[in-house]
Amino acid sequence: MGYKYVDDIGNIIAEQVDIVAVIGARVPLKAAGRNYKGLCPFHSEKTPSFTVSSERQAYYCFGCQKGGGVINFMMDYENLDFLSAIETLADQYGIDLSRYLSQTDELHRDYSDLYELNRQAARHFYRNMKHSAPAKDYFKRRGLSDETVFHFGLGYAPDSWNDLTNALRRQFSAELMDQVGLTATSKGRQYDRFRDRVMFPIQDLRKRVIGFGGRVLGDQQPKYLNSPDSAVFNKSYHLYGLFSAKDHSGPDKRLLLVEGYMDVISLYEHGVRNAVASLGTAFTEQQAKLIKRYADSVVLLYDGDRAGQQATKRALDIFFAMDFPVYTATIPGGDDPDTYIVRHGREAFERFINDNLRDGYTYLLELAKQELDLEQISGQREYLQQAMTILSPIKDDLIKRVYLNQISQDIGLPVEEIVRTPIRRAPQVTMTDDFRAALLSLILQQPDIARQVREHMFFDELPLPWQQLIEFILTYNGYNNTLALDRFPLDVCAVFDQRQRQAVAEIDRQNWPVLLRQLLIEEIEHDIKRIHQDQTVSHEEKLRQVVTKQKKIALLWNKETL
Template identity: 40%
Template sequence: MGGRISESTIREVRDRADIVEVVSETVPLSRAGASFRGLCPFHREKTPSFFVHPARQAFKCFGCGEGGSVFHFLMKARNLSFADSIEELAERYGVAVRYEGGGVPSRPKDDLYAMLRLAADTYRELLGSPAGKPGREFLRRRGVTPEAEREFGLGWCGTGGELVSALKRKGIDLARGEAAGLLLPSGPGYRDRFRGRVLFPISDARGRICGFGGRAADDAVPKYLNSPESELYRKSSLLYGLFQALPAIRSEGRVLVVEGYMDLIGLWQKGVRGVVATCGTSLTESHARTLKRLSENVVLFYDGDVAGKKAAVRSGGPLYAAGVSPKALFPPKGMDPDDWAKAASPEELARRIAGAVPLMESIERGASRKYDLATISGKLSYVQLMAKYLRWVTDPAERELYAQRVAQTSGLPVETIHRQVGPSGTESLPGGGAPPRINDPRPEESNLLRLLAVDPSLAVAARRDGVGDLLSGEDAREALAILASIAERATGEAEFPLGEDLPDGVRKLLSAELVLADITPDEARRRYPGAVLSLRIRRARLETEELQGKVKGATGEEASLLFDRVVAAKRELERLESERRSR
């Protein structure tokens, strides 16, 4: 296997891993504002004090003090080494582990991936063969071009046991074919799961096939049949078409979400390439976190009927919870995105997508039409419905603007709307929802470290500014030195602060600040000068108090010298406080 795991692998695994998903397998979690909350698995407690912050990729228990990254959680919960935790997550999230020695080891699931690739190749060949005529005719009726067939690797599962034969020729145990979701037991042997269906291979972000969606070419029931949940196929996490869409998403800074495979392919054929689809399920919080990592410009492009609009509203909850304010686009009533793509020109389609409206605006329009706003009962129903959805919105400016709109529509003061809505976030938990603001003996130090944790590049400036001399906590001084070293090593974006070799005290300190942080790196940079000034004021105040104490017990010349120092210290304190007031 070659030596130490490469930094690029660690970074890729961390970026792909979903810390909420990983922790949830050990700890039942409930949303608490921007974080998730549960009972700590590392000590006994009755009131939840364990928090996971998905955007910061950190966890922290404010009871026992344990905290760190997703790697540290697995190390503690499963008694793994740092390398073992990386390898386990790499296997789970489809990352090839590379070592500084250059090796790439094989993994236990590789045979399943190879089997699914063999199945996809077999299905694709069958679609082009005489036996695939029903599948080809179905695709032509639906307007799917041969180019799209090739791009998405579409296939056909016949009724003659072709896949069973292909697996036998390769010497593959058919029980493994069942484990991969390809075969079903049938008498003494096995049969193909997807007989008589057009196949849509579903891959992960690396293009590795994890499962299939099968569409009946006739009136067979069910119309759609997906792979069963397995080691590789988790429909609550996978997004169809993501591998093909990644280049367009990155270049355009936008991702469209549709509900069906055919919707996605229809849009792709009209030149709309940054599109993904859920796999026969509603959009989940795991999907939402994946979309958030791809782009904050998410457009829900669902069917234009009532069911499609309700599905878009349901999708809003997970997306807002993940920190995304989604947009919505609906085709004319009675059409789905595939129908609309066929009927519209590429130019019109691009224009409509660019003009997608915020989902919350679409919700408000629908609510205002739903009730008779000329009556008191209608206004009350409208306000109560909008309050339910406005609780999703955590961005203060966005929330205020929608509150003003609801106030204007209902004829109520905006303060009344805010009282009706209440605090942002989902339902409150016992003991409060957000991470606790603990009694901190050194709040100025914690404030500064929170800024440095959010943007480690500030640690270089802090070291240059002599901030280390202003810190009284040993862990805080060590954290500053480590963060500055991390920032100096970074070649592009700032490195993640919760690395492998952190001393326990520093790791626990920084994980707390990451979970408590509610600011962006830009905001951290803006607040940095004020945080340093607060530290200087604290030191000047402590120095003044210390000198005043010494004066009381001094006599003669010593007392005179100490008095002069007290006067100078007070002047410095006044100067610093005046500087803070003028900021």
């Protein structure tokens, strides 16, 4: 779990580091005028379009439109969440984050000792494994290489009540070991929680060990045991293997969600390195948000038995509520991802996934059909009721229509009888939606419009940046990113670049003079407010200026002025 910092922590850290130095340590940059340029790390390109501004402490790529400040860069480049990006920069540049802990933080303390304790415990378990024939044999039988074992830090806790306690008692207090759940105390006696188990360290996005999972080698129960929640570990907020999988989601940015640690590890061993697992609990909304942060879609690879189906349904409900693309693929024959890929290999595994991939809604509709007799009217009625409930989260009417057609084929009823109310059309964007953005796009895209705006009788009432942009466009007979970088700040050029690419509704294109009038009127009304608040001019002068402005507004409302 991350610390709770003051609200402005992002700006505080950004002010203490130089974005050129941060990015330059990761991307080769060359000076280009007042900025720096390099090949974009976020997409493939041969001509540098990735620009970094020391003056604005910002970056922007004119190829893929990624941009922002130093925190955004760390999040995108290192695949970190906000707090992890903050803490990584602080570590690298020697910034003491304890100065910026929120005063409302209940614990208000440094947890580095807990992280260090877990790290030392993981190292101890790893060393134990190296000297334990049963543990080494277990991982060997599971087909794991030394590289994979090391990558995940797998280890072994021997069949002893005090092996770990004795190994770490000189460095860490008994209270601290109890806090992270490595030990427990009963009737004044402290003992190791994990005994005779192969150990699976659980790492956060910064690769810090925050907890453990243990699988028994003998006959004791329970078969699987996880660390309890602690100040640095909450099962609901983490995913096993995400520290690695987030960097292997591929060009389509897809993650696989599996049930167990060994599924993640075995897939990794065979070259499928984008799998994650929940931590021995039901899948949570917080875990779904983690997946959404690092992927554009997810595939659920749960077991096909009743428990697996119920777990799939719960996960689908969470992703549906987030409107996140979710797919399913059920491993056949009682296999799980681990056993299937061991038995058939990576190529067969990936081919099976591709051949059997179904979107979440189709999975639920097929599941509903399996349990009903659609030859009977009662079965059709029940299926229809379930199907409409399944489809209720879909907001896009066109997508919903596809499934309604599928249901229509399943039960032989026309869509109109299934849904008695008309399908709503998606609302059209009109000129009332963000008129400033639409007008800016048109000026950037069509130099002729920029020329007509320049010739408007009230051109000088436009905001100064608008005036400067229009003069620039007319000087160079169009907008040019390269030339603009020498004239405007990088963050302003980033906005221009995005607006130049933005599609504009036809109604806005036809009625751009109305957009211009609306902008001018708003700016003049803003000036009138400023005049009223100005304490440096006389009442008579204020009156004269306000009347002049109001006359301009009156003229603008006259269509002939457009």
